[in-house]
Amino acid sequence: MKPIKVGLLGIGTVGSGTFNVLKRNQLEITRRAGRSIEIAMVADLNVERARELTNGECEVVNDANLVVSNPDIDIVIELIGGYGIAKDLVMKAIANGKHVVTANKALLATHGNEIFKAAEEKGVMVAFEAAVAGGIPIIKALREGLTANRIQWIAGIINGTTNFILSEMRDKGLDFATVLKQAQELGYAEADPTFDIEGVDAAHKATIMASIAYGIPMQFDKAHVEGITKLQASDIRYAEELGYRIKLLGISKRTEDGIELRVHPTLIPEKRLIANVEGAMNAVLVHGDAVGATLYYGKGAGSEPTASAVIADLVDITRLATADPEHRVPYLAFQSNSLSDLPVLPMAEIVTSYYLRMHVADKPGVLADVTRILADLTISIDAMLQKEPAEGETQTDIIILTHQTKEKNIVAAIEKIEKLDSVFGEVTKLRLEELS
Amino acid sequence: MKPIKVGLLGIGTVGSGTFNVLKRNQLEITRRAGRSIEIAMVADLNVERARELTNGECEVVNDANLVVSNPDIDIVIELIGGYGIAKDLVMKAIANGKHVVTANKALLATHGNEIFKAAEEKGVMVAFEAAVAGGIPIIKALREGLTANRIQWIAGIINGTTNFILSEMRDKGLDFATVLKQAQELGYAEADPTFDIEGVDAAHKATIMASIAYGIPMQFDKAHVEGITKLQASDIRYAEELGYRIKLLGISKRTEDGIELRVHPTLIPEKRLIANVEGAMNAVLVHGDAVGATLYYGKGAGSEPTASAVIADLVDITRLATADPEHRVPYLAFQSNSLSDLPVLPMAEIVTSYYLRMHVADKPGVLADVTRILADLTISIDAMLQKEPAEGETQTDIIILTHQTKEKNIVAAIEKIEKLDSVFGEVTKLRLEELS
Numbered sequence: 001m002k003p004i005k006v007g008l009l010g011i012g013t014v015g016s017g018t019f020n021v022l023k024r025n026q027l028e029i030t031r032r033a034g035r036s037i038e039i040a041m042v043a044d045l046n047v048e049r050a051r052e053l054t055n056g057e058c059e060v061v062n063d064a065n066l067v068v069s070n071p072d073i074d075i076v077i078e079l080i081g082g083y084g085i086a087k088d089l090v091m092k093a094i095a096n097g098k099h100v101v102t103a104n105k106a107l108l109a110t111h112g113n114e115i116f117k118a119a120e121e122k123g124v125m126v127a128f129e130a131a132v133a134g135g136i137p138i139i140k141a142l143r144e145g146l147t148a149n150r151i152q153w154i155a156g157i158i159n160g161t162t163n164f165i166l167s168e169m170r171d172k173g174l175d176f177a178t179v180l181k182q183a184q185e186l187g188y189a190e191a192d193p194t195f196d197i198e199g200v201d202a203a204h205k206a207t208i209m210a211s212i213a214y215g216i217p218m219q220f221d222k223a224h225v226e227g228i229t230k231l232q233a234s235d236i237r238y239a240e241e242l243g244y245r246i247k248l249l250g251i252s253k254r255t256e257d258g259i260e261l262r263v264h265p266t267l268i269p270e271k272r273l274i275a276n277v278e279g280a281m282n283a284v285l286v287h288g289d290a291v292g293a294t295l296y297y298g299k300g301a302g303s304e305p306t307a308s309a310v311i312a313d314l315v316d317i318t319r320l321a322t323a324d325p326e327h328r329v330p331y332l333a334f335q336s337n338s339l340s341d342l343p344v345l346p347m348a349e350i351v352t353s354y355y356l357r358m359h360v361a362d363k364p365g366v367l368a369d370v371t372r373i374l375a376d377l378t379i380s381i382d383a384m385l386q387k388e389p390a391e392g393e394t395q396t397d398i399i400i401l402t403h404q405t406k407e408k409n410i411v412a413a414i415e416k417i418e419k420l421d422s423v424f425g426e427v428t429k430l431r432l433e434e435l436s
Numbered sequence: 437m438k439p440i441k442v443g444l445l446g447i448g449t450v451g452s453g454t455f456n457v458l459k460r461n462q463l464e465i466t467r468r469a470g471r472s473i474e475i476a477m478v479a480d481l482n483v484e485r486a487r488e489l490t491n492g493e494c495e496v497v498n499d500a501n502l503v504v505s506n507p508d509i510d511i512v513i514e515l516i517g518g519y520g521i522a523k524d525l526v527m528k529a530i531a532n533g534k535h536v537v538t539a540n541k542a543l544l545a546t547h548g549n550e551i552f553k554a555a556e557e558k559g560v561m562v563a564f565e566a567a568v569a570g571g572i573p574i575i576k577a578l579r580e581g582l583t584a585n586r587i588q589w590i591a592g593i594i595n596g597t598t599n600f601i602l603s604e605m606r607d608k609g610l611d612f613a614t615v616l617k618q619a620q621e622l623g624y625a626e627a628d629p630t631f632d633i634e635g636v637d638a639a640h641k642a643t644i645m646a647s648i649a650y651g652i653p654m655q656f657d658k659a660h661v662e663g664i665t666k667l668q669a670s671d672i673r674y675a676e677e678l679g680y681r682i683k684l685l686g687i688s689k690r691t692e693d694g695i696e697l698r699v700h701p702t703l704i705p706e707k708r709l710i711a712n713v714e715g716a717m718n719a720v721l722v723h724g725d726a727v728g729a730t731l732y733y734g735k736g737a738g739s740e741p742t743a744s745a746v747i748a749d750l751v752d753i754t755r756l757a758t759a760d761p762e763h764r765v766p767y768l769a770f771q772s773n774s775l776s777d778l779p780v781l782p783m784a785e786i787v788t789s790y791y792l793r794m795h796v797a798d799k800p801g802v803l804a805d806v807t808r809i810l811a812d813l814t815i816s817i818d819a820m821l822q823k824e825p826a827e828g829e830t831q832t833d834i835i836i837l838t839h840q841t842k843e844k845n846i847v848a849a850i851e852k853i854e855k856l857d858s859v860f861g862e863v864t865k866l867r868l869e870e871l872s
Contacts, residue, residue, distance in 0.1 A: 137730075294732070
């Protein structure tokens, strides 16, 4: 059978990884796919470099339009990133009847619904294993491996940069700014790290996973997005004293009223496997009603790990290219005509446990005032830590872990606590998940 | 579209889980599969109980032949177990043009090649996610998620009973026999636990994973199978002192000369996530050349976790039933005409590190004799632990961890060490894997 022809848009880190792995493992991959997979055309603005990377083994152009309109190309891999040009090219490729593989989580989380609709109309596949957690086949697990289950919740360490920073902060007791600078020097954080450290990247990925887990359209605009920039070294230390680690989690949860979809620093019990995922590694915990908790762990970024996911999609498409379009695996795991309109809940309505840190006067009655406020809002306390004031100080920290309550109750409690004369400054609020 | 009709052979623990989950999540599963999946017929020797479990919602028969020959049945689920009747029925179902889903690792590991050949000739699918690691979608990860990779090695905790026993032995410092008895009382071990504790069950699963990871035929007869029955509480304790945990691992490894395929108790560094997989849980670590290490964790047994895997296979088949047979996912991940004849290596040729425990006279020169024997065989030492003799004793234990060497070298060394006058009894040999 003749090779399936692939056009590659963008040959940077992931693109060159894809080219190299396809070449190195060509025999192995063909034995699996039943047909040779060949990158026939590469588009990159830096034509010189693209020619070097591909050793003259395929056509190199600087205009990506030439790839998506080339009638010989069966599959287009989009590795340009962003929402602008990438979207245009993906839509054109689909319009031209090409299957699409993309690692672009930002594009899918924000314009996925439109893209999948266009693809369905043309009867082509859009595959995106590389968009979430790099080389970990988590999309496949959710979309195909766990189809028996009502997925109840997902909690993932899905951004390597922030997990590296949090691991270093804990290991070395350093503050956020210091570690960020080191991470940038080591290449673990980009020059402009905003998307990572503010949680946007993790929210794109959590949005995609929620969509295929619960069968809802992509709704990135409804996600709660909170990064790690305000996290104090002291919070990491206090959490540890209480038996918890702090991780930036992408969380989604099915409740009777709707779907929780949120990214924020989260305390999790140190005994959980996922609490021990260190450095730039990724891990996703998925809880289904039949299977219970399952965990998927691996490298979430990098040239070849991400290429591993891109190529898995190529093999899938090659294997399934002959299936009736309506009997292929649906883009969002659920058939497009049976997506759910279960709403994404506003943050005020989510239910979780909380870590509260407050700076207070070291005198009688403070704790009574604080606990009274919590009790009045029916928030019960799970654990408490009161630090001795430092030598000569008259102020100290109180840390409280609550049982589950609605976010709006905690917000109301904090507003009242901050008005107490004996409480100084803002109350720090972090969310806590038992993940059991 | 009319429902896809399923016939269920055997409604025990997994069968009733499958029936219940399919019913409970019917809506969710249909939304995913695009078509209703209906258990239309159940065969079980205990007809009365089967009728009760299925609430009169489907036909119940006591003769499984009536199911596999029923022209209305599209997919047969085989949950009988064993090699005898189960094999006959699977072959008949295939001959009658039915797709087959099975959780039967023993059957596949020993007769898989014959079954897959028959299925290919008839153009039907045989799916077996439930045969390895229960609800963890590890077959899908290996067969589809990691297709870009040359898989280099797999190491899995794939038998919950033995992992439960080892966890208890370590936690409570108890010996094997005591914990086995407790495990039987708690229902974690069967009345006849031979297949579990002797490593046979893990070897069936390791055989299946090796086959789809490296593209080789099933070769259970070539697997090295070693259980945990001889493990001493002292070995677990010494391993811990040296920073290791002992787990029963199913290991396969690709080398230039062939495939290593072995099940045995294994020391692994306590820092690895997989070393912290406790109780009856399962976890599989897969190392691919592009993706690096990935880990898959979850429940490896039980009614609904295993049903989760069975139903995922049903959904896969339902989605793909219309694909050209030659473009479906191949049974063994690789196309059947391109399996490799890479041999499974005899144990003498495997390469790994070792833990040696020997009981010796507490006098000068013993260690010199032992280390000389190792050096002569070019076995280098990584770590050593020499215990003080107990009060009034003149004998003591020496524990040696070696660097990597061929098994035949260690066997030769042990033979010489056991002949030393100052060494008493047999030398205990355990294998050690860094899994890095």
